Amino acid sequence: MSKTIKTPGVYIKEVNAFPNSVQEVPTAIPAFIGYTSRTEYEGKSYLNRPVKVCSLMEFLTFFGYADQNATQHKPMYYVSELEKEAENGQSHYIQGKDYAIEPDPATIYYLYNSIQLFYQNGGGEAYIVSVGSYGKPSGKAKALGAPLENPNVKLSELLNGLSALQKEPEVTMYVVPEATLLNKVDNSTLMQTMLKQNMEVRTAVSILDVKGGEAPDPKLYTEDIESFRTAVGTNGLSYGAVYYPFLITTVTAENQVSYHNVNNGDLEFLTNFVSNSGSPNAQALQIINTLKNHPDEEEAQISSMLSSICLPYRQLMKIVVEKINTLPPSGAMAGVYTNVDNNSGVWKAPANVAVMSTSALTLNISESMQADLNVDALTGKSINAIRAFMGRGVLVWGARTLDGNSPDWRYINVRRTITMIEQSIKLAMKAYIFELNDANTWIAIKSMISSFLYNIWKQGALQGAKSDDAFSISVGLGSSITAEDIMNGTLRVIVKLAVVLPAEYIVISLEQQQQSS
Known part of the structure; x- marks a missing residue:
């Protein structure tokens, strides 16, 4: 200043009292990639554009139907009578008869319910990448025992959504709930690409699901585990964590499901189902006949009336609701990570924590079963179990990355803590570029x-x-x-x-x- 002063007077020079500091970067900001009810809002397209939301209501504002009271996701299930009970619990016994109740796979999507589960488990800020809207139904059920794969879920579209996150350094978790709806080869490609991108950007980890976890065979579930370990590849394993099995949740209430979710709302089927149930209910048949003449009757109210007076219908709706509520655990785990980070810190392992809005699991894992999941001497690809404990509920019972044989990167909280420290210091160090x-x-x-x-x-x-x-x-x-x-x-x-x-x-x-x- 003295070199520029030419006029007598008093001059003030402010001096920084505090040096540069390192600020801890956020650690609990997941990005959800998948399919939504719509991809535009107020005339603007948000297809493959990461949108930051802070609540379920904000998610619905951008990606839900304009009428937010409408059913945001309408899966369809088909009911058919079987001559005998199917193996491995694939059939359902209702009023003396065995039925197959299988979905139209083209109507099954997980993102919306996973977002609900995320917020019910403590979620906060999140990025949503919509890769498209719901596709057309196929009009037929999945074959009994066949893998659940949605032909409307495309690998190329999910990869486009994943690529859109490369320019979002704030994101710390990748979650793709609908990844398991791809076929095996595409599911493998997606998981390996996610881990590869994690390894390159060094700011996020991937929370993965095991394909087949929605209906595991109690004896042959290990085949799904081995298939997953092969499919996930060998690169970037320290940036991935996987949880098993799927959750049976309560995010979809019974009053949100009706006869319109069964056999495409076919009232003739409903009449035959009620009539052939062993004890025909005249009152229920009368309500169904009224519906045929007045199809605009209040759907939820009619379904509630049928449930109250007709036991077979009530049993059928309970099974359908449970199937709709069977979800991959990745969305819930993103909420658990967020909750633990906010209350204890990213260095606390996100384990021994209850999974909220979850009533049961698709497979009850014992200690001996978990031993093979948690430690795999051959590949080191650890799979974290979610287990149900008497009197304690459903708990996350594992905290490992896929790099389970590494003494450095075995635990997910270690990986995420180091990532937080790396990124915090990296951002602070930019102030010293070109300094002496x-x-x-x-x-x-x-x-x-x-x-x-x-x-x-x-x-x-x-x-x-x-x-x-x-x-x-x-x-x-x-x-x-x-x-x-x-x-x-x-x-x-x-x-x-x-x-x-x-x-x-x-x-x-x-x-x-x-x-x-």
């Missing part, structure tokens, strides 16, 4: 990073009785850079961390001793 590569800059950088790590150590992110035990920072000539590095314009910072690991196995040793006098 000298001792003053080195001291400022070390002080800035040390202050940041000291604060998160006090919060419990790093282990050690003293901060010196929790982390160390090396920056400067002779410690992290050489004279040649300075000549080349390179400034290198070495940070070593003692990250907190979860107590996955708690061993209590008991020993008897003699009574002493």
Whole structure:
């Protein structure tokens, strides 16, 4: 200033009292990729455009039907009588007869209900990438025992949505609930692409689901597990976590489902179903006949009346509601991650936590079953179990990445903590690009990073009785850079961390001793 002062007077110069600091980046911002009721809002297309929302209502504003009281997703199920009970619980016994109740796979989508599950488990801000609207129904049921695959769910469309996230560094989780609706080959390609992108952008992890988890065979479920481990590939495993099995949730209420979700609302089928149930209900048949002449009657009210007076109809609706409520766990886990991050910190393992709005699981996993899921000596691809415990509910009972054999990246909270620290320091270091590569800059950088790590150590992110035990920072000539590095314009910072690991196995040793006098 003295060089520019030419006039006598009093001049003020403001001096920064505080040095640059490292700010902790957000850790709980998932991106959901999938199909929505619509892809435009107020005349503007949001196809393959990440949209940030903060609530279910905001999601519906952009991607739901204009009438938000309307049913946002209408899956269709077809009921057919069987000559005998099908194997592995694939048939349903109603009033003395066996029925197959299978969906039209072209009407099955998971994104909307997964978003509901996300918010019911503590979700907050999230990005939505709509890759298209719902396709046309096929008009026929899935073959009994066949894999559930929606022909309207396209790999190319999901990949386009995934690619749109490359320019969104704020996103920390990728969630594609409808990935399991692809065929095996496409599902494999999608998962490997997700992990590859995670590895390249280094800001997000993928929460994956196991194909076949919606209706696992109690004896042959291991085939789905082995198929998943093969399909997920070998790259970027530390950036992925998978949960099993599917959840039986309560996000869709019984009053949201009616005869319109069965056999395409065919009233002739409904008449025959009620008539052939062993004890024909005259009152129910009268209501159905009235519907034939007045099809505009209030749907929910009529369905409620039929349920109250006709046991077979009530049993049928209960089965259909349970099938609609069977969802992949990835949406719920995104909510669990968010809840744990906000209440305890990203360094806390998102495990031993109840999964809300979940009444049961498609497969009850025992300790011996989980042993093979949690530790796979051959591939190291750990699969986190979700288990039901008597008196405690449905709990997340695993905290591993897919890189289960790695001592560095075995646990998902370690991977996400390191990612948070990396990105926080990276953003703060941009202020020093083109600064002098000298001792003053080195001291400022070390002080800035040390202050940041000291604060998160006090919060419990790093282990050690003293901060010196929790982390160390090396920056400067002779410690992290050489004279040649300075000549080349390179400034290198070495940070070593003692990250907190979860107590996955708690061993209590008991020993008897003699009574002493």
